Amino acid sequence: xxxxxxxxxxxxxxxxxxxxxxxxxxxxxxxxxxxxxxxxxxxxxxxxxxxxxxxxxxxxxxxxxxxxxxxxxxxxxxxxxxxxxxxxxxxxxxxxxxxxxxxxxxxxxxxxxxxxxxxxxxxxxxxxxxxxxxxxxxxxxxxxxxxxxxxxxxxxxxxxxxxxxxxxxxxxxxxxxxxxxxxxxxxxxxx
Amino acid sequence: xxxxxxxxxxxxxxxxxxxxxxxxxxxxxxxxxxxxxxxxxxxxxxxxxxxxxxxxxxxxxxxxxxxxxxxxxxxxxxxxxxxxxxxxxxxxxxxxxxxxxxxxxxxxxxxxxxxxxxxxxxxxxxxxxxxxxxxxxxxxxxxxxxxxxxxxxxxxxxxxxxxxxxxxxxxxxxxxxxxxxxxxxxxxxxx
DNA sequence: TGTACATCAGTGAACGCGCGTTCACTGATGTAC
DNA sequence: TGTACATCAGTGAACGCGCGTTCACTGATGTAC
Numbered sequence: 001x002x003x004x005x006x007x008x009x010x011x012x013x014x015x016x017x018x019x020x021x022x023x024x025x026x027x028x029x030x031x032x033x034x035x036x037x038x039x040x041x042x043x044x045x046x047x048x049x050x051x052x053x054x055x056x057x058x059x060x061x062x063x064x065x066x067x068x069x070x071x072x073x074x075x076x077x078x079x080x081x082x083x084x085x086x087x088x089x090x091x092x093x094x095x096x097x098x099x100x101x102x103x104x105x106x107x108x109x110x111x112x113x114x115x116x117x118x119x120x121x122x123x124x125x126x127x128x129x130x131x132x133x134x135x136x137x138x139x140x141x142x143x144x145x146x147x148x149x150x151x152x153x154x155x156x157x158x159x160x161x162x163x164x165x166x167x168x169x170x171x172x173x174x175x176x177x178x179x180x181x182x183x184x185x186x187x188x189x190x191x
Numbered sequence: 192x193x194x195x196x197x198x199x200x201x202x203x204x205x206x207x208x209x210x211x212x213x214x215x216x217x218x219x220x221x222x223x224x225x226x227x228x229x230x231x232x233x234x235x236x237x238x239x240x241x242x243x244x245x246x247x248x249x250x251x252x253x254x255x256x257x258x259x260x261x262x263x264x265x266x267x268x269x270x271x272x273x274x275x276x277x278x279x280x281x282x283x284x285x286x287x288x289x290x291x292x293x294x295x296x297x298x299x300x301x302x303x304x305x306x307x308x309x310x311x312x313x314x315x316x317x318x319x320x321x322x323x324x325x326x327x328x329x330x331x332x333x334x335x336x337x338x339x340x341x342x343x344x345x346x347x348x349x350x351x352x353x354x355x356x357x358x359x360x361x362x363x364x365x366x367x368x369x370x371x372x373x374x375x376x377x378x379x380x381x382x
Numbered sequence: 383t384g385t386a387c388a389t390c391a392g393t394g395a396a397c398g399c400g401c402g403t404t405c406a407c408t409g410a411t412g413t414a415c
Numbered sequence: 416t417g418t419a420c421a422t423c424a425g426t427g428a429a430c431g432c433g434c435g436t437t438c439a440c441t442g443a444t445g446t447a448c
Binding site for chain 4: 223224235236238239244245
Binding site: 032033034044045047048053054 | 400401402403404405
């Protein structure tokens with residue numbers, strides 16, 4: 001073979017990673033196929049050697065966003081005692097760093113409304129990613145029972161995602177911080 | 192004149208109202224100029240007799256969405272005693288009806304991430320609409336001081352917007368309701 | 383009162399442009415004999 | 416060992432198509448004289 005056996009797989013993964021970042025920066029229908037390929041050091045024509053359609057790329061890129069989120073949170077919780085973990089997540093999620101860098105942040109804030117309007121295939125795939133996230137994160141959420149932790153996951157995650165979405169549409173950093181701080185302080189103090 | 196003096200104004204308002212609904216259903220860059228004009232019983236060519244550009248329509252349509260939201264909430268609170276008003280808002284916002292009808296619902300859930308990526312003119316205009324909403328709604332939010340009510344507005348509004356955004360990307364009605372109910376029950380019980 | 387002209391919301395075809403997708407081709411490296 | 420052919424990731428031009436925008440035109444009604 002002209003390339004190492006894993007070459008094609010690695011190229012595909014590179015494209016998906018670049019698409020995942022571009023999607024969160026420019027929106028679900030923001031980046032064109034050409035722009036994603038260029039960001040990966042390739043040209044448009046090669047795209048269909050890796051993907052059956054642009055939708056296939058979108059689905060994979062959304063999944064990539066979720067898995068980056070899991071990884072980021074998982075690795076930052078390594079040295080945090082179990083009962084403090086949800087607080088660490090809240091602090092990171094509602095930080096100016098996260099708010100100001102959508103491209104490497106949570107895909108739910110950035111893409112949820114657009115995914116809700118997307119093709120059923122994409123919505124179904126995202127729904128199962130969302131459920132997986134709920135199950136994984138619920139275990140370190142506050143609450144005495146599994147039901148309570150699940151409910152608190154939805155409360156905390158909804159509040160965080162909503163807060164970042166609202167903060168991001170305010171151009172003034174001070175206004176952004178006021179929204180983020182309101183929700184951060186409330187969640188940390190009241191749960 | 193060939194038309195009544197108010198004819199042009201009314202036509203423009205009709206276009207804006209139709210655009211406001213279409214935007215929330217199909218996204219900020221979903222409906223084309225032709226489709227909005229058609230929905231208003233007109234043809235593409237006439238568009239630039241009313242608007243300088245599509246962006247001008249978008250800005251007006253977003254504002255229209257906010258004003259419909261204010262009106263809807265204002266009129267539903269007429270007969271509700273002041274201290275119960277925020278609960279009424281929570282119940283409506285987190286209802287399946289609202290969740291299942293984005294076109295006539297809150298523009299923040301549907302459009303926030305796309306507006307955050309839009310031109311600065313649009314972002315600035317939306318930011319001031321958002322602040323206006325915060326000021327108007329804060330007065331009937333729970334809390335002893337103005338500062339507390341403002342903070343609680345951001346907490347409640349973030350949680351509601353996030354919950355509806357997440358619920359809407361789940362295709363199963365039962366899953367949607369679980370998210371909505373979690374946040375609804377929590378907010379009504381704990382604030 | 384009648385005729386010529388002005389106004390202007392609305393029409394519909396045309397314009398570039400960027401998009402997703404297709405396709406004939408390239409060129410480095412493998413295999414067959 | 417050398418030559419002919421096969422493979423296949425990647426190239427770049429071309430394709431329809433829908434978009435925002437432009438523009439010459441329409442036709443109902445106003446005003447001037």
